[in-house]
Amino acid sequence: MKRIFLTLITALSITYSYAQSPLSFNSRLESVTVYSTGAELNHKVKVSIPAGTSEIILNNMANAIDESSIQVGVPSSVTILSTSFSRDFLKTENKSPAYIKVEDSLQIVKRELNKVQNKRIVEENLLVLLDKNQAIGGVNTGVNVAELIKVADYYKSKQLELRNNIFSLKEAEAKQQERIDRMQQQLQELSLDKTGTTGQIVLQVMATAASNADFNVSYLSPNAAWIAFYDLRAENTSSPLNIVYKANVTQSTGLDWKKVKLSLSTGNPSQNGTAPLLSAWFLEFGEPQYAYDRKKQAYQNRIQTMEARVPMNKEVMADAAQPVLSQLQGKVAGVSIIQNENMLNASFDIEIPYDIASNSKPHSVTLKEFSQPANFKYYSVPKVDGDAFLMAEITNYDKLNLLPGEANIIFENSYVGKSFIDPNATTDTLNLSMGRDKKITIKREKVAEQTGVKFIGSSKKQTFTYEIRLRNGKKEAVNLLLKDQYPVSTDKDMEVELLAAEGAAINKETGVLTWKLSLKAGATETIRISYSVKYPKDKNILNLQ
Template sequence: MKAISFFVSFLTVSGLYAQEPLVTSAHLLTATVFSQGAELNHAASFNLPAGSQEILLNGIANTLDENSIQIGGPAGFTILSVRPVRNYLQIENKSPEYKRVADSLAKANQALEEIRNLQSANESILALLAKNQLIGGDHGTTVIELSKMADYYYNKHISIKNTLSSLALQKARQEQQVARLKKQLEEFNTDQQGTGGQLLLQVMNSKAGPINLSVSYLTGAASWSAYYDLRAENAASPLQIIYKANLQQSTGIPWNKVKLTLSTSNPSQNGTAPLLNPWVLRFAEDYSNRLDEVVVVQNRIQGVKVESNLPQRKTAALPAPSTLNDHSTLTENQLSATFDIDIPYDIASNGKPHSVALKEYTQPARFKYYAAPKIDGDAFLMAEVTDYEKLNLVPGEANIIFENMFVGKSFLNPYATTDTLNLSLGRDKMISIKRERVTEQTSTQSIGSSKKQVFTYEIRVRNNKKQAIQLLLKDQYPLSSDKAIEVELLEDSQASKNSETGVLTWQLDIPPGQTKTLRISYSVKYPKNRNIDQLF
């Protein structure tokens, strides 16, 4: 009797743990995307019986940080273990466009295979005809029979050859169609494995009923970078800065109607300040001067969610009169800034950048022109922006639109150490600059054991615009790194001179249609038996 009881108990326990897991999906609600990585927040609802149960959650990112997984449930619901798994059979994460192109590719491959089969069959018949050209055997044949056989072979040979030519053309066209569909499929599918992620939960439920779960975790398969549109109607108008983000994700799951938050922080970056260890010198050892950094476990997402004792404040930047600012909220924290986007976005899991509009600002700017004709013969329009730290900008590429025309690209770097942010708005061809050597005032003469060379350059700047311009012009003269080389600046046209760098600077005010002429001259004296590189 005891043996029977034990056997029944064994079957009961075995059946308990051998049961199929409950399969359900976790719906993605919000995503907080960092400069590297993202925090995804899901919700799942299902009915669960009392007792122990395995739950398989679909719709999870295919790469995640296991230590960052957080799951919340009702009272009486206990999570015993959590384990991420990969589903290599599930194709639900594929978009309808992907499935449509995949079906078309399968049909195109089938049609191509049928054409190849027809080609093979006709080539076999042609080979069969070639091997059976002996007519009549040992008994010979009549002229009529020979004529009939010749007509048959001729017509059959021509028919097969024409069929093969037609099939070759069909095959080439079909191969082009297959190649196009494959290329289109690659556009939809950057995730080559095509796999979605899952979470396998072992839980204990105290009573049967509906369960609502919240699931969050950190994934490294998403990021965003800033880019800008810099607009100015003219040199007298304020500068409009349109702040945008290029967001990309390859988590294996589509983000459909997801509430986005973009953060300038990077939780995967080590946030521990470096410490200096004693630097000890020893003989016969090669030690370099270095900062020894204490290595710690990377910051978890909990560290981002903890409320700081430091007060939060709204940015004081000047918004432009545009509806874009009505759909996003900028919050400035002590160490980062976050953009809460009110409009839900659809972001495909293809690793390609998707544009997300963040903010628009209108900033007072001082416009001026800059030129260094020794390096580049064009004048560049520059915008000087102050109080830019209030805008919470991050480095990024910028499209330059001036006077309603796209004039080029630049790079915005707000991490400068100066109080003024200098933005290059592109070249202005209406300002003509020429830098030429004055031949009659350039000479070479020998003085004893030395050689002395004199170089003279003339710079002409013409303002072809209808309004006056301010131009910051820079040039330079050489500096000596050897006592045997003597450099003397002979003429600088009243430039501001930096003796340490050799840079000459002029602040020019040029009326419309006028030309300014500047001249620089310098001499270089050095031993005549020596040569100097890059002397001009």
């Protein structure tokens, strides 16, 4: 009986604890790790926990959370019974001060517009009334000239006054409507600011004794990301290439990140990390689906039985799973940034606290800056584009942990345009386009006197000759990789012959011609290519040129 009584008291105390009002505490955002998609947010919360079981609400969390990623660090005297996430509905209608200011101004302008529209309508109605009452006197009543002139002057002046008023009011309406349109666009932009639309983590906890404690909370939110972009700088083709590695960070988690410790990672925690497996691919003639499923299941069972017979060395597997870490440390503009690398990704730990607003706008963060030896050369395909492009070749680029991204190009202290870095190359050398150089002129023209058609029996033979003229207008010699092409036959009735290529490396499979040229300062050079195509004269080749 005593045991039953104690059990009843315990159950009643737990029920009473749950029936109590939940305890609410505000969290403080300490640090954020931003991934290519999503971010891990880390909070600290100071809580006062009563003895027994209670419900605790942790406020100021992100507005969207992957619930499976929630982790809460608590003292050993506290046991977490359950965790859940909910939106803070009391704050969903919160608006930023800037939004409220514009919204109030918009209401004022709309009221002013309504007043102007009312005035215009009244004036237009008066004009209609005036037009309907232009009959002077009765049918059998005559009007003398003096009265007629007086009435005519009145109608003239009144109509002119009304029409001028209507015109002015329409102009005022247009201006007010323009102001309204601008304000609505501004409101649309300000609506991206998700500050105030936050979330809550609800905990059911049980404590052995009342205490004050620090809870450490971390979770993943999808509403943040970063992308890489770069500045590529070179003084000239003899100097090394200076690469400034930057990041554009955006977030709309509902929380303004204020003075947080920021890390950027090249990983993606939301991506499925399970390696795919292939099962046998059975082809059957008209067999029902259940037969296919039966054979597939039998095959998979057989594979699992075989795997079970293979002994596993768990210690070796555990050792193999440990990441190999390396650490690079440097400073960018006096800011200490530590780059950590493991087998799967790299991260950049920025030592100074950062502020990033929850408005979906990109926030620039400089990650690192380094000088890289580069081999500069020019590249041109005048058949496609008549300009010469400066290319920077760098080796050992895999150590730089570059990501695909846009790059600003500054060459010889001048901004020359944008390029794109794609480090996912399969070669040992990474080619970076440094933009067009107008000081190298290249012209490709058809030589008319050596281009024509000849008829040979039942065939015709077309000959094409092109001349490529190059001039180096720079003060120093340049190396130029020049490419052109001749056609490749796809039919036994087509005979293609390369007549002249003047020192080019020839790829017979693709028809690509490559010249490696060295042009001295102020020098000119001319290259000529010629080819012929012979085919039946009763046929046409549409893309022959």
